[in-house]
Amino acid sequence: MRIQAIVIRIIRQFFRDKRTLGLMVFAPMFVLLLLNLVFNGEEYKATIGVDETVPSVMVEKLEKQNITVQTLTAKEANRQLEKQQLDAFIEMDGQTLNVKLEGSDPTVNKAVMASIQKAFQPLAPQAQSIQLKTTYLHGFEDMELFDYFGPVLIGFFIFFFVFLIAGVSFLRERTSGTLERLLATPLKRWEMVVGYIIGFGIFATLQASLISWFAIDILDMVMEGSFFYVLLITFLLAMTALTLGTLLSAFANNELQMLQFIPLVVVPQIFFSGLFNLDTMSEWLRSLSVVMPLKYGADALREIMIRGNGWNAIAKDVYVLLSFSFLFAILNVVALRKYRKL
Amino acid sequence: MSKEVCIRVENVSKSFGKKQVIQDVTFEIYKGEIFGMLGPSGAGKTTIVKMMAGIDEASKGTIFVFDTKMPHLQMMKRIGFMAQSDALYNDLTALENLQFFAMIYGLKGSKQKKRIEEVAELVNLTNDLKKPVHAYSGGMKRRLSLAVALLHNPDLLILDEPTVGIDPVLRQAIWEELRRIQEKGTTIVVTTHVMDEAEKCQRLAMIRDGRLIAVGSPEDLKKETHSQTLEEAFLYFGGARA
Numbered sequence: 001m002r003i004q005a006i007v008i009r010i011i012r013q014f015f016r017d018k019r020t021l022g023l024m025v026f027a028p029m030f031v032l033l034l035l036n037l038v039f040n041g042e043e044y045k046a047t048i049g050v051d052e053t054v055p056s057v058m059v060e061k062l063e064k065q066n067i068t069v070q071t072l073t074a075k076e077a078n079r080q081l082e083k084q085q086l087d088a089f090i091e092m093d094g095q096t097l098n099v100k101l102e103g104s105d106p107t108v109n110k111a112v113m114a115s116i117q118k119a120f121q122p123l124a125p126q127a128q129s130i131q132l133k134t135t136y137l138h139g140f141e142d143m144e145l146f147d148y149f150g151p152v153l154i155g156f157f158i159f160f161f162v163f164l165i166a167g168v169s170f171l172r173e174r175t176s177g178t179l180e181r182l183l184a185t186p187l188k189r190w191e192m193v194v195g196y197i198i199g200f201g202i203f204a205t206l207q208a209s210l211i212s213w214f215a216i217d218i219l220d221m222v223m224e225g226s227f228f229y230v231l232l233i234t235f236l237l238a239m240t241a242l243t244l245g246t247l248l249s250a251f252a253n254n255e256l257q258m259l260q261f262i263p264l265v266v267v268p269q270i271f272f273s274g275l276f277n278l279d280t281m282s283e284w285l286r287s288l289s290v291v292m293p294l295k296y297g298a299d300a301l302r303e304i305m306i307r308g309n310g311w312n313a314i315a316k317d318v319y320v321l322l323s324f325s326f327l328f329a330i331l332n333v334v335a336l337r338k339y340r341k342l
Numbered sequence: 343m344s345k346e347v348c349i350r351v352e353n354v355s356k357s358f359g360k361k362q363v364i365q366d367v368t369f370e371i372y373k374g375e376i377f378g379m380l381g382p383s384g385a386g387k388t389t390i391v392k393m394m395a396g397i398d399e400a401s402k403g404t405i406f407v408f409d410t411k412m413p414h415l416q417m418m419k420r421i422g423f424m425a426q427s428d429a430l431y432n433d434l435t436a437l438e439n440l441q442f443f444a445m446i447y448g449l450k451g452s453k454q455k456k457r458i459e460e461v462a463e464l465v466n467l468t469n470d471l472k473k474p475v476h477a478y479s480g481g482m483k484r485r486l487s488l489a490v491a492l493l494h495n496p497d498l499l500i501l502d503e504p505t506v507g508i509d510p511v512l513r514q515a516i517w518e519e520l521r522r523i524q525e526k527g528t529t530i531v532v533t534t535h536v537m538d539e540a541e542k543c544q545r546l547a548m549i550r551d552g553r554l555i556a557v558g559s560p561e562d563l564k565k566e567t568h569s570q571t572l573e574e575a576f577l578y579f580g581g582a583r584a
Contacts (some may be wrong), residue, residue, distance in 0.1 A: 009442045
């Protein structure tokens with residue numbers, strides 16, 4: 001009953017403050033869209049070099065795909081690859097089709113390889129016996145940046161906005177005196193925390209669903225696994241952010257001080273979430289990632305979306321995120337002791 | 343006149359960190375009276391009523407409300423508290439605010455509706471219930487806060503500066519209302535720094551610098567100090583200490 005009262009109140013406040021509701025849902029979508037545009041952009045017009053060993057059917061096919069094809073020798077090609085005048089060079093060595101990529105830009109790599117694969121098809125009868133061998137001048141084989149970062153970004157934006165909004169609204173409850181007023185009622189501290197979790201949980205679920213749908217269906221992010229698992233992880237991330245945000249608001253006296261937690265609490269998590277390669281970090285620094293909720297969320301989202309894995313791959317992350325939320329919720333109840341001992 | 347004790351404040355001291363704000367205060371408030379706490383801002387009135395309401399705890403000494411040591415969760419159902427600052431949700435309408443607090447106190451359905459209508463009538467806000475609170479004037483907010491405190495028909499009503507910023511006509515109306523509530527047997531504790539308001543209370547506690555300087559009915563306090571006004575009496579008690 002009392003929990004229900006808080007839940008209903010939060011829902012009403014949310015619909016009264018449509019801008020915040022909009023920020024929670026559309027800001028992440030907007031940023032994802034921008035990143036999508038920046039990283040994926042227009043289709044790249046590639047230049048590919050071939051030597052005379054490459055069958056003319058293939059050259060024609062390449063040209064049909066709006067690719068500039070130049071015939072040149074291997075030596076000349078290497079020189080041009082170095083100068084980035086050429087994106088790739090193809091030569092036929094017996095039964096092997098050697099593709100050498102310039103390779104520094106993953107987006108280009110992907111575009112070039114897709115075109116070559118297509119051009120490869122007319123050779124179908126012999127295709128089984130022909131091998132495609134790819135080498136890189138720079139870089140390494142990888143998928144699109146956005147595909148790789150995407151799951152992390154979804155997790156991050158959900159975490160960030162829920163953290164901020166939950167933290168600020170709980171803070172407002174403190175600064176406006178309503179928290180104190182509520183504690184002059186028979187409301188128990190845990191009821192207050194649970195009310196907040198459910199009330200915000202409803203919007204967090206809505207937000208997580210919309211953002212995941214937007215990223216996967218509209219931005220066409222790689223999605224190999226189950227949508228339900230994506231929702232589960234994003235929801236748990238939102239819960240962790242909610243409980244952490246309300247907890248930290250106990251240590252802020254105004255909105256500005258709440259914002260100060262962003263560089264302290266949110267930004268470090270980005271570094272450990274998988275946007276940057278953890279393997280290159282020193283050991284002690286890497287061990288810090290153990291306490292970063294976002295890392296578990298991002299790991300799980302990658303498992304689901306990129307690798308198409310199921311429950312077994314994410315179970316650990318789910319339990320860890322649940323434990324984080326639970327721990328923060330308990331600490332919230334404890335932090336409210338500052339206002340009333342009962 | 344039988345004097346049943348409603349609130350007993352026993353040797354209460356309160357410190358925030360090293361600063362002691364209440365120093366060894368002892369007094370009693372009787373059932374069914376309007377009890378005033380008079381003193382300048384910063385004297386410690388709010389701290390004392392917060393401890394009575396169970397929001398704060400005494401560092402030393404005890405406060406009993408209805409013979410129960412505070413703070414006590416069950417007791418809070420019998421206490422109505424109106425804080426000094428309007429603790430309302432500005433983005434919600436007055437009605438939604440009332441519904442929220444009514445639910446917190448376990449009022450629902452037709453009972454809730456009826457009670458909300460009653461308290462809204464009482465503070466003269468019936469026609470403004472649908473307005474969001476941020477569109478309310480300061481006086482309207484005070485009245486809404488009072489309505490919230492009255493929602494659950496408390497046996498003890500604690501009001502921290504209830505009439506600040508309210509125009510004289512309305513202040514008059516609120517005091518009449520308080521007397522009507524009192525007639526139903528409710529004990530009312532009011533803090534104020536306005537002398538003529540203190541005059542309207544049956545009994546008074548004068549507070550200065552965290553100390554209790556005098557307790558009694560306004561008439562007695564004046565008589566005792568041979569003063570014409572409460573202001574003079576306050577000066578006398580305050581000065582005698584210093």
